[in-house]
Amino acid sequence: MKLPNQLKSKLSVRVIGAIYVWIALIVLFAILQPATFFNYGTVKQVLNEYAVTGLVALGLILPLAAGLYDLSVGAIAGLSGIGSAWFLAHVSANPFLALLAGLVAALLAGGVNIIVVIGMKVDSFIGTLATGSIITAVVTAIAGDNVITQNVNGSFQVDFGIKSVLGMTLPVGLMLVGMLLLAYLMEKTAVGRRLYATGYETEVARLGGVNVDRLRMATLLGSSLFAGLAGVCEAASLGAGDPTVGPAYLLPAFAAAFLGATQFRGGRFNPWGTVVAVLLLGTGDVGLLIVGAPAWTPSIFEGLLLITAVSLTHAHGLNPLRSLRNRFGNRQASADVTPSAGGAQMVDEVPQAATPTLMVNEPTAKPSGGQA
Amino acid sequence: MADPTATTTTSAATSAVDSGIIIDHVTMAFAGRNVLHDVSMTFPAATVTGLIGHNGSGKSTLVRIIAGYHKPVWGSAWLGGERVDSPVTAARLGLRFVHQDLGLIPEFTPVENFGIGGTYSQTRVGSVDWKEQRRRMEDVYDLLDCPVPPNKPISKLAAVERSLIAIARAVRARPGDASSEDAARFIVLDEPTTTLEAAEAEQLFRVVNTMVGAGIGALFISHHLKDVLNLCSGVHVLRDGYHIGTFDCQTATRSMLVEAMLGAETAAAERESAKVVERRHHSASAAPVVDVKNLTSISLHGVDLTLHKGECVAVVGLAGSGREEITYALAGAIPIGFDSMMVGGSPVSKISPKVARQHRVALAPGNRLPGTLINDFSLRENLTLVSLEELSGRGSFINKQRERAKAREWIRRFDIKPDDTDYGSRYLSGGNKQKLIIAKWLSIGPQAMLIDEPIAGVDVGAVAMLFDTLRTYVAEGGSLLFSTSELDDALALADRVIVLNEGRVIRELIRGTDEITETSLLLAMVEGSPATDSTVVPSSNTVTAG
Numbered sequence: 018m019k020l021p022n023q024l025k026s027k028l029s030v031r032v033i034g035a036i037y038v039w040i041a042l043i044v045l046f047a048i049l050q051p052a053t054f055f056n057y058g059t060v061k062q063v064l065n066e067y068a069v070t071g072l073v074a075l076g077l078i079l080p081l082a083a084g085l086y087d088l089s090v091g092a093i094a095g096l097s098g099i100g101s102a103w104f105l106a107h108v109s110a111n112p113f114l115a116l117l118a119g120l121v122a123a124l125l126a127g128g129v130n131i132i133v134v135i136g137m138k139v140d141s142f143i144g145t146l147a148t149g150s151i152i153t154a155v156v157t158a159i160a161g162d163n164v165i166t167q168n169v170n171g172s173f174q175v176d177f178g179i180k181s182v183l184g185m186t187l188p189v190g191l192m193l194v195g196m197l198l199l200a201y202l203m204e205k206t207a208v209g210r211r212l213y214a215t216g217y218e219t220e221v222a223r224l225g226g227v228n229v230d231r232l233r234m235a236t237l238l239g240s241s242l243f244a245g246l247a248g249v250c251e252a253a254s255l256g257a258g259d260p261t262v263g264p265a266y267l268l269p270a271f272a273a274a275f276l277g278a279t280q281f282r283g284g285r286f287n288p289w290g291t292v293v294a295v296l297l298l299g300t301g302d303v304g305l306l307i308v309g310a311p312a313w314t315p316s317i318f319e320g321l322l323l324i325t326a327v328s329l330t331h332a333h334g335l336n337p338l339r340s341l342r343n344r345f346g347n348r349q350a351s352a353d354v355t356p357s358a359g360g361a362q363m364v365d366e367v368p369q370a371a372t373p374t375l376m377v378n379e380p381t382a383k384p385s386g387g388q389a
Numbered sequence: 390m391a392d393p394t395a396t397t398t399t400s401a402a403t404s405a406v407d408s409g410i411i412i413d414h415v416t417m418a419f420a421g422r423n424v425l426h427d428v429s430m431t432f433p434a435a436t437v438t439g440l441i442g443h444n445g446s447g448k449s450t451l452v453r454i455i456a457g458y459h460k461p462v463w464g465s466a467w468l469g470g471e472r473v474d475s476p477v478t479a480a481r482l483g484l485r486f487v488h489q490d491l492g493l494i495p496e497f498t499p500v501e502n503f504g505i506g507g508t509y510s511q512t513r514v515g516s517v518d519w520k521e522q523r524r525r526m527e528d529v530y531d532l533l534d535c536p537v538p539p540n541k542p543i544s545k546l547a548a549v550e551r552s553l554i555a556i557a558r559a560v561r562a563r564p565g566d567a568s569s570e571d572a573a574r575f576i577v578l579d580e581p582t583t584t585l586e587a588a589e590a591e592q593l594f595r596v597v598n599t600m601v602g603a604g605i606g607a608l609f610i611s612h613h614l615k616d617v618l619n620l621c622s623g624v625h626v627l628r629d630g631y632h633i634g635t636f637d638c639q640t641a642t643r644s645m646l647v648e649a650m651l652g653a654e655t656a657a658a659e660r661e662s663a664k665v666v667e668r669r670h671h672s673a674s675a676a677p678v679v680d681v682k683n684l685t686s687i688s689l690h691g692v693d694l695t696l697h698k699g700e701c702v703a704v705v706g707l708a709g710s711g712r713e714e715i716t717y718a719l720a721g722a723i724p725i726g727f728d729s730m731m732v733g734g735s736p737v738s739k740i741s742p743k744v745a746r747q748h749r750v751a752l753a754p755g756n757r758l759p760g761t762l763i764n765d766f767s768l769r770e771n772l773t774l775v776s777l778e779e780l781s782g783r784g785s786f787i788n789k790q791r792e793r794a795k796a797r798e799w800i801r802r803f804d805i806k807p808d809d810t811d812y813g814s815r816y817l818s819g820g821n822k823q824k825l826i827i828a829k830w831l832s833i834g835p836q837a838m839l840i841d842e843p844i845a846g847v848d849v850g851a852v853a854m855l856f857d858t859l860r861t862y863v864a865e866g867g868s869l870l871f872s873t874s875e876l877d878d879a880l881a882l883a884d885r886v887i888v889l890n891e892g893r894v895i896r897e898l899i900r901g902t903d904e905i906t907e908t909s910l911l912l913a914m915v916e917g918s919p920a921t922d923s924t925v926v927p928s929s930n931t932v933t934a935g
Binding site: 201205206207208210211213214217218220221222223224225226227228284285 | 742747762785
């Protein structure tokens with residue numbers, strides 16, 4: 018009797034609602050355009066195009082789980098893409114060195130985030146908004162408003178962008194490997210537990226002996242690394258370093274991370290939910306275009322999905338962002354972290370002991386409430 | 390109900406029924422379970438009446454019914470002769486609340502806070518007339534006969550000033566004023582003294598009495614029975630949803646109230662455990678577990694302190710004496726300086742909660758303080774958060790079986806309810822939360838435990854259990870240092886009491902050598918304080934408790 022119940026609760030709309038929405042979308046599009054939508058080509062298209070978004074989103078859940086925003090992930094994806102392209106055009110045509118160069122650029126950007134958010138203690142929302150803008154400017158400075166194609170559309174594109182297994186390109190594999198790695202790290206290890214603890218109640222984690230700053234630094238590097246991989250993959254699949262593509266990943270990545278948090282794990286940012294959300298997102302976007310909706314509709318779909326995801330977390334009483342909310346909404350909470358602001362009760366009475374009272378200025382009379 | 394000691398006199402119902410609160414045969418159920426059973430009681434106008442009962446007794450449900458938030462299954466609540474059927478009605482009838490957290494905006498000044506929840510007076514162009522607002526507030530302060538707070542953000546004011554603002558805001562206007570529609574008729578005070586020192590609480594009580602003298606009724610909810618006896622005229626006791634009795638505070642004693650709250654049997658057990666247990670005298674030759682020379686922080690100015698193996702030390706002092714910081718300072722959770730420090734028997738050059746944890750020294754803030762539990766974690770995750778290292782092997786992979794087994798063991802040992810390892814910690818009662826906090830740290834087998842306010846906000850039943858646990862821990866060779874504002878704790882648990890004053894150790898009292906009573910502690914606390922000019926004088930007047 019127990020198993021069906023367990024299964025039932027695991028399949029409930031509250032737990033995997035996004036999967037039902039996903040299936041509904043597939044059915045809808047399959048009815049509208051059975052020939053062009055419902056085939057393996059669409060599966061390949063969704064996965065290949067959205068695996069890059071998936072990588073950005075997977076990286077993003079690390080800082081989010083630790084209670085930090087990283088609004089610079091889109092810009093960092095752009096930076097690593099342009100970085101590897103520039104490297105190919107100006108330094109060496111070796112695709113692996115170019116990949117490395119792109120990742121190094123991304124990690125450097127992550128380092129800047131660390132300096133600003135951890136070192137200078139600028140609120141992560143504001144800090145990464147600012148660094149994101151700076152990084153985007155740097156990208157434009159490197160590319161000079163041009164698309165870099167020299168050597169990019171060579172073996173680099175073939176190796177990282179075109180070669181495929183069962184029609185799936187490299188980013189799809191990276192996304193799946195990334196998902197499994199993060200699932201292991203976040204859900205099975207002590208580090209992961211501390212990560213969530215830090216995100217939910219920083220003070221509990223800190224007093225429990227967690228080096229909160231170091232953990233958060235690692236998450237910022239993690240999100241940059243994933244964004245860096247995404248950027249290089251994007252440049253490879255385009256066969257060009259395009260300075261404008263990066264920032265466009267920010268919104269879908271956030272939508273996927275937040276929608277993902279409503280899935281499977283009761284409000285925690287988690288890789289499984291994130292990947293499902295990315296696929297839902299991709300299916301919606303691709304499907305809309307296949308059924309002939311105007312080109313601006315996917316953006317509306319993504320925006321609506323982000324709003325839905327966040328409102329769902331609230332409707333379920335879930336709180337993936339407790340510490341973030343505290344930082345913005347409740348300044349008193351942070352003031353309370355100093356123990357001196359903590360509660361202090363006063364002298365109660367001891368049985369069978371003399372009971373003097375503390376008095377102020379004048380002897381306190383028994384309250385003259387007037388009851389006989 | 391059938392409690393022999395309860396003097397069930399509903400004498401309260403005699404006077405001024407018109408403007409008081411009447412609970413008329415109220416029965417309330419949630420999800421088919423009765424939480425209030427045919428409760429009838431009266432809170433007369435212009436009187437302070439207490440309402441006590443430990444966690445889960447139906448206290449808050451009753452208050453919510455009075456506020457109009459819940460509709461009772463049977464019976465009804467009346468205020469000022471009108472039936473309360475919605476929060477809007479309750480507000481219109483002049484019912485106001487002063488919640489434990491006060492609900493003030495820390496960045497706002499008193500005047501700005503004063504208008505929240507009421508109406509703002511406006512100038513002709515529609516902007517807020519702050520001058521008029523200020524006049525209104527001063528008028529209320531005048532009514533309450535207490536000094537108007539300075540025009541500073543709330544966060545810069547003393548705790549008692551904040552409480553008074555919340556009360557003044559609730560009063561809102563002079564009763565019988567031209568704008569008396571706005572004036573309060575009855576105010577519910579929910580644990581108003583929790584953040585206050587005794588002297589401050591007395592000040593608050595004077596204001597409440599003035600308020601009551603001006604014709605506003607008060608319903609006083611508190612865990613502090615002494616405050617209840619001190620302030621209230623009468624007190625209603627709830628237990629498990631039943632109205633156990635009504636006591637006259639002139640004649641009632643603390644133990645009568647405890648017995649009514651807990652039932653005779655549990656009360657006896659509680660008295661037993663609250664009794665000061667004579668323990669073997671700790672020998673000064675025992676190995677020091679924590680030792681610090683010249684400890685400094687924002688409020689500590691050079692403290693030398695040693696905690697020996699198998700010893701229990703209490704740190705007491707007035708607010709601002711450094712008492713609130715000492716446990717955090719010893720574990721390096723706040724910025725500190727020191728000449729030398731030894732933790733867990735070995736000297737360290739720097740200290741942080743992480744270093745302390747490595748030396749198996751636990752830092753546990755009490756219930757309701759920041760840094761205790763993660764509400765979004767399950768019981769299991771909270772319990773094992775500080776012992777993950779022991780539960781994980783290579784690659785820091787957590788061994789799920791061992792983790793579950795460990796969580797189950799500690800939940801059973803502490804009798805935490807419910808005993809489901811995957812239960813959400815958010816839904817635990819205050820007492821169970823505190824058990825969870827202590828269990829979490831005891832599970833690392835600590836050499837020393839540093840606890841800030843071990844029983845703040847914990848109901849009487851859980852206190853007895855926690856005390857037992859901590860005593861056992863010390864008896865088995867553990868070392869415990871706790872800071873507390875409740876002298877009861879210090880008396881019941883400690884082998885040695887350290888009294889702080891202005892960031893320095895002003896007195897050290899050792900059980901068996903010195904007399905440790907509430908009086909001696911209070912004397913030591915205020916001794917040498919420059920603030921003694923008028924503020925705090927221990928008096929030989931005892932509370933008339935019988």
